[in-house]
Amino acid sequence: MPKILIVDDDQDFVSAVAIVLESAGYQVATAYSRDTGMQIFNQENPDVVVLDVMMQEPDDGFVMAQDLKKIRPEVPILMLTSVGQVTGMDFDKDEDLVPVEVFEQKPIMPGRLLERIRELLNK
Amino acid sequence: MPVIDRTQINEEIKALKAQYGQDRSALLPILQSFQEKYGYLPDIIMQETAHALGIHPVEVEGVASFYSFFRRKEPQGKYVLRLCKTISCDLAGKEKVARQLENELGIKFGETTKDKLFTLEYTNCLGMCDQGPALMVNDRLFAHVTPDKVPQIIADCRRGFIKSEFPKVVPSDVKKEGPILSHNLKAGDGLKSALNLSRSAVINLVRESGLKGRGGAGFPTAVKWQLAGAAQSDKKYVVCNADEGEPGTFKDRYLLYHHTDVMFDGMTIAAYAIGATQGFIYLRGEYLYMKKYLEETIEKRRAANLLGNNILGKEGFNFDIQIRLGAGAYVCGEETALIESLEGYRGEPRNRPPFPVDTGFQKHPTIVNNVETFIDAALICAKGAKWFNEHGTEKSSGTKLFSVSGDCERPGIYELPFGITIAQLLKEVGGENAKAVQIGGASGKCVARQDFDRTIAFEDISSGGSIITFGPDTDMLKVAINFMEFFVEESCGQCTPCRDGNPKLLEGLKLLERGRCSMTYLNELMRLGETIQLASKCGLGQSSPNAFLSILANFKSEILGRVPEKE
Numbered sequence: 122m123p124k125i126l127i128v129d130d131d132q133d134f135v136s137a138v139a140i141v142l143e144s145a146g147y148q149v150a151t152a153y154s155r156d157t158g159m160q161i162f163n164q165e166n167p168d169v170v171v172l173d174v175m176m177q178e179p180d181d182g183f184v185m186a187q188d189l190k191k192i193r194p195e196v197p198i199l200m201l202t203s204v205g206q207v208t209g210m211d212f213d214k215d216e217d218l219v220p221v222e223v224f225e226q227k228p229i230m231p232g233r234l235l236e237r238i239r240e241l242l243n244k
Numbered sequence: 245m246p247v248i249d250r251t252q253i254n255e256e257i258k259a260l261k262a263q264y265g266q267d268r269s270a271l272l273p274i275l276q277s278f279q280e281k282y283g284y285l286p287d288i289i290m291q292e293t294a295h296a297l298g299i300h301p302v303e304v305e306g307v308a309s310f311y312s313f314f315r316r317k318e319p320q321g322k323y324v325l326r327l328c329k330t331i332s333c334d335l336a337g338k339e340k341v342a343r344q345l346e347n348e349l350g351i352k353f354g355e356t357t358k359d360k361l362f363t364l365e366y367t368n369c370l371g372m373c374d375q376g377p378a379l380m381v382n383d384r385l386f387a388h389v390t391p392d393k394v395p396q397i398i399a400d401c402r403r404g405f406i407k408s409e410f411p412k413v414v415p416s417d418v419k420k421e422g423p424i425l426s427h428n429l430k431a432g433d434g435l436k437s438a439l440n441l442s443r444s445a446v447i448n449l450v451r452e453s454g455l456k457g458r459g460g461a462g463f464p465t466a467v468k469w470q471l472a473g474a475a476q477s478d479k480k481y482v483v484c485n486a487d488e489g490e491p492g493t494f495k496d497r498y499l500l501y502h503h504t505d506v507m508f509d510g511m512t513i514a515a516y517a518i519g520a521t522q523g524f525i526y527l528r529g530e531y532l533y534m535k536k537y538l539e540e541t542i543e544k545r546r547a548a549n550l551l552g553n554n555i556l557g558k559e560g561f562n563f564d565i566q567i568r569l570g571a572g573a574y575v576c577g578e579e580t581a582l583i584e585s586l587e588g589y590r591g592e593p594r595n596r597p598p599f600p601v602d603t604g605f606q607k608h609p610t611i612v613n614n615v616e617t618f619i620d621a622a623l624i625c626a627k628g629a630k631w632f633n634e635h636g637t638e639k640s641s642g643t644k645l646f647s648v649s650g651d652c653e654r655p656g657i658y659e660l661p662f663g664i665t666i667a668q669l670l671k672e673v674g675g676e677n678a679k680a681v682q683i684g685g686a687s688g689k690c691v692a693r694q695d696f697d698r699t700i701a702f703e704d705i706s707s708g709g710s711i712i713t714f715g716p717d718t719d720m721l722k723v724a725i726n727f728m729e730f731f732v733e734e735s736c737g738q739c740t741p742c743r744d745g746n747p748k749l750l751e752g753l754k755l756l757e758r759g760r761c762s763m764t765y766l767n768e769l770m771r772l773g774e775t776i777q778l779a780s781k782c783g784l785g786q787s788s789p790n791a792f793l794s795i796l797a798n799f800k801s802e803i804l805g806r807v808p809e810k811e
């Protein structure tokens with residue numbers, strides 16, 4: 122089964138997403154920061170990355186997305202963020218600065234999350 | 245004074261709107277222009293301006309009353325003499341100069357001579373702290389003013405203010421250069437290097453360098469740029485914070501004049517990185533004399549295609565810069581107040597979030613950076629991240645410009661690495677016998693001898709660059725009073741702890757001066773200080789009690805043991 126890496130500093134959110142993905146049959150790897158996220162990405166070779174924006178630094182998710190694309194540009198990234206709700210910020214994909222395939226707002230319903238992952242895997 | 249004619253006023257407003265914009269953001273430049281021409285803002289001008297901008301006259305009145313450089317009632321004199329009353333000029337003997345000015349002109353501070361030739365005012369920091377006492381006459385600055393120089397200055401004004409006799413820009417005293425100041429770059433060098441990289445690569449280079457904002461708060465520059473770059477909008481803005489109002493800071497004045505092109509390179513690089521098309525320099529009103537020079541430099545850069553369309557041949561990269569003047573309000577250095585001011589409002593800080601990186605000037609993504617930050621960023625693009633971060637500490641990379649004033653042998657501008665101890669810095673500037681050092685200006689911290697082994701760095705004692713040394717004979721209570729008076733005057737008045745709390749702290753200090761403050765009341769005031777720090781909305785209120793608290797903590801016995809002055 123495909124492997125999904127979830128990187129988010131909100132540990133409860135990571136566990137909840139992990140349960141949803143595991144019960145749909147995916148293998149799951151997790152990390153709570155950009156640094157460990159990069160390490161685990163290199164060890165585990167995931168097929169999709171689910172990535173938060175604000176972690177230790179408010180732009181960690183963007184930086185990590187850029188770094189991931191330098192290593193394996195073919196791995197799709199689903200960016201999940203509640204930044205907009207908290208701060209009023211309006212972000213979206215950008216080839217250079219926000220190189221992700223899908224940008225979604227938190228909270229996200231499990232059904233929608235699974236659908237997005239399926240779409241990314243089928244691309 | 246020219247006669248005020250309604251038709252002519254409207255013509256002038258029309259021309260100013262064409263230059264500064266058709267919306268409310270043209271309000272300050274319009275008022276500044278009329279203030280300069282008529283010496284005040286009579287009602288008719290405010291009404292016509294309001295009408296032309298489609299706002300209520302009360303709004304214009306509200307803005308005019310906020311900024312100390314606007315006068316609304318009687319016209320000011322042809323020559324406005326503003327004497328700096330901030331601590332460094334105070335220590336350098338401003339009081340004697342003040343008395344001489346009053347005697348010579350026969351008026352008190354706050355008054356205008358009968359012949360309408362002179363207005364005498366106090367002002368806060370003029371950015372001349374190493375060369376005080378400082379005096380500003382209209383847009384001209386005078387350094388090292390002594391009582392015996394006063395008659396000559398006034399006589400020169402009386403015979404028509406022959407401008408050429410006054411120095412255009414007061415020379416800056418750079419005492420120590422480091423890698424930043426000795427860069428040897430030409431206009432456009434940093435920008436060219438940046439334009440060879442992708443936008444994300446520019447931001448990554450800045451991230452690798454570890455550059456943190458030089459305006460005081462130390463926010464990582466790359467994070468700010470990345471967030472603004474990722475924000476979605478058809479318009480984005482780059483703003484250079486050249487408000488430099490923190491007492492004891494004067495390094496931006498020097499940088500703006502002597503490293504102008506590198507600063508413009510930095511702004512232009514930022515614009516490329518975040519995708520901005522318009523930039524502003526928010527120049528403090530006290531640096532008006534620099535406006536023309538900066539505008540000429542902008543013009544030269546346009547001619548060299550360093551500004552304008554398709555900059556340096558980069559298809560689709562369009563960016564230009566305008567200068568906007570402050571009008572004598574320290575709080576406008578706070579970035580959200582600065583943006584309010586640019587938009588033509590009173591300089592009142594905003595609630596955050598939303599942050600300027602997403603909701604800044606006219607609700608568009610905006611980055612605000614200090615003059616020195618832009619210079620560092622341009623040099624990092626030209627010389628690399630490693631060149632920059634081989635100096636300083638792990639968390640505070642690079643060197644920093646310090647403005648040193650007060651009781652020391654060699655006041656001036658110093659470039660020193662972050663992580664330097666206070667004792668090392670004092671040795672450098674010839675201030676070893678200081679009994680205390682104020683680090684970070686009025687909003688910073690007063691550090692006494694027992695802490696001179698502490699370091700200046702974001703992880704220890706941080707500073708936007710202001711260092712004021714106090715010699716063994718300094719009356720620390722007077723210092724605390726000077727700082728509190730500053731905050732009472734400069735609070736924007738939006739929130740209660742800052743607006744009403746700071747006058748209470750000042751009152752307490754005055755009681756201490758008269759030997760009339762009980763220990764119980766003093767302890768209550770210290771608790772009030774802590775409340776102001778916690779409950780204020782912006783950095784001004786949050787830091788206003790710092791000096792009060794640290795001076796009282798370090799010099800309690802000196803202050804309480806004073807012999808009260810006779811009433």
Ligand SMILES: Cc1cc2nc3c(=O)[nH]c(=O)nc-3n(C[C@H](O)[C@H](O)[C@H](O)COP(=O)(O)O)c2cc1C
Nearest residue numbers: 457458459487488489577578579613614617783784
């Ligand atoms: C009351 C107050 C005054 C300030 N004045 C200045 C100033 O004159 N210049 C400046 O660069 N930053 C000033 N700041 C800090 C700015 O809000 C902001 O943090 C800074 O411009 C960001 O630039 P930087 O990240 O490059 O330092 C001030 C902050 C406060 C609270």
Ligand code: SF4
Nearest residue numbers: 736738739742782785
């Ligand atoms: S803390 Fe002071 S300056 Fe800042 S918003 Fe409140 S009243 Fe205004």
